[in-house]
Amino acid sequence: MAADGPDHEYAARAREHLGFSRWWLVVAAALAMGAVSPYQYVWSSIEGPLATDLEISPTALGLVFTLYVIFQSGSQFPVGWWRDRHGPRGLTLLAAGLAGGSYYLLSYATTPLQLWVLYSVGAIGVGVVYTVAVNTALKWFPDRRGLTTGAGTMAFAGGAALFVPYVRANATVGGYDDVLRTMGLIIGAAILVAAFVLRDPPESWYADVDGRDAGGDEGATAAAPRGDYTWRGMLRTWQFWLMYAMFVAVSGAGLMLTAKIVSFAAAMGLTAVTATASATLLPIAGGVGRLLLGELSDRVNRRVAMAASFALCGLGLFAVVYFGQSGTTVGFLVAVVVATFFWSPQYTLFPSIVADYYGEAESSANYALLYSGKMWGGIFGGTVTGWLVTVSGWTWTFLLGGALAVVAGGAALALRPPGDARGESRPAAVAVDD
Structure with missing residues (x-):
């Protein structure tokens, strides 16, 4: 956009309130998101040493990650509701203790119950960071929602890449406790830094900016919600x-891919190197996809971007099956990248369109309710997928995941802003609750 366009006005108005560039809020949010990423993306590297040292069964240890998904997703609605009314700082300070402290204390756990409790408490801290970070972008960047939420969620997907080499080199049976303590301190310190930077804008801080283009549903120049x-x-x-x-x-299709890709590759007779490479490519492809598709969605019709992204994710999963069955290593890896690249942006596109349709004032609580769907997606990607594999085999299970993504892509084309869908207009600056 031109330097004197609405985006310039948003930036100038934000600087008046903050005293510094609003992009520093994105940096702080990304720092916190990257810091908590080990909870989701590094667990597979520490569960082996934990299981061996504590002599815990795979079933008991598997419950740790299930509890993580439930508490990380389920905590976000109450967190979002509170944040919309009281701001992010107090919650983020609390998250530093919950996420950093729990990871630190994992090094002293000696029973499955202690692991379950600590990982669940830490997951609440992750949920706090996630909803604060995503909605900081939504509240301060009505003109660049897709790009800024993409930056934060990319850090959550890709930040773990900075931890993995350290963890894999040092998380031995005798040394993982030092790794957990060190990472706990890093997690807590990074969130503390972010807490002193993050804040919310005053109500209607940009209401009189001419143009009010928020990258809404009908393209990059569509108006923001009228209430x-x-x-x-x-x-x-x-x-x-x-x-x-x-x-x-x-999310069910994508979490199935994330959780089962190594097992799927082994079932298809692919080499261990191929399986490892596919798992390594997942967070990289996911992080890049969130950023690029988020930026694209600011410039085109957002629901069309969603439709294309989810449909291509499904086609990518079909290709994963095809190349897995044919034993084509390069094709298999490319298909994994394509499926992940177009699945992962859901965590950028959905918060953006929720703000497009329902406004920024209640965006934390509103998106948190939508995000709770990750719990059901996680159940499908874990427990249901495991059952389907035993009943119908790997091929049909992965094809079902691809079909779910394609159907979701088609459904995106039916979306319309709530006011427009009724043929009504909403009054400006009104909380729509009845």
């Missing part, structure tokens, strides 16, 4: 429930 929905008002719209079903379907 803010509370979570109760949002639940009364059919658009939310359609997006919820889409979220469950796409």
Whole structure:
């Protein structure tokens, strides 16, 4: 956009309130997101030493990650509700203790119960960081929602890459406790730094900016919502429930890929090197996809971007099956990258379109409700996938995941802003709750 366009006005207005560039908020949010990423993406590297040292069964240890998904996802609605009313600082300070402290104390755990409790408490801290970071971008960047949420969620997907070499080199049976303590201190310190930078804008801080283009549903110059929905008002719209079903379907397909790709490769007779390479490519492809598709969605019709992204994820999963069955290593790895690249942006596209449709004032609580669909997606990607494999085999299970993503892509084309869908307009600066 031109230097005197609405994006310049947003930046100038934000600087008036902050005293510094609003992009520093994105940096702080990304720092915190990268710091908590080991909870989701480094667990597979420490569970082996933990299991050996504590003599814990795989079933008991597997519950750790299930509890993580439940508490990380389920905590976000109450966290978001509180943050929308009281700001992010106090919550983020709390998250430093929960996420950093729990990781540190994992080094002293001696029983499965202690592991379950500590990882669950830490997961709440991760949930706090996640909802604060994503919604900081939504609240301060009505003009660049896709790009800025993409930057934060990319850090969550890719930040673990900085930890993995250290963990894999040092997390031996006798040395993983030192790794956990060191990482706990790093996690806590990084979140503390972010806590003193992050803040929310005053209400209607850009209401008089000419143009108010927020990268909304009808393209990069579409108007921002003409009123803010509370979570109760949002639940009364059919658009939310359609997006919820889409979220469950796409997250289920993607989490299935993330959790089972190594096992799938082995079942297809591919080499251990290929399986390891596919798992290594997942967070890289996911992080890049979140950033690039987020930026693209600011410039085109957001729901069309969602439709294309989810459909291509499904086609990528079909290709994973095809190349896995044919034993084509390069094709298999490319298919994994394509499927992940187009799946992962759901965590950028959905928060952006929730703010497009329902406003920024209640965005933390509103997106948290949608994000709770990750719990059901996680159940599909873990427990249900395991059952389906025993009943119908790997091929049909992965094809089902691909079909879910394709259907979600088609459903995205039916989305419309709530006011437009009724043929009505919403009054400006009104909390829509009835």
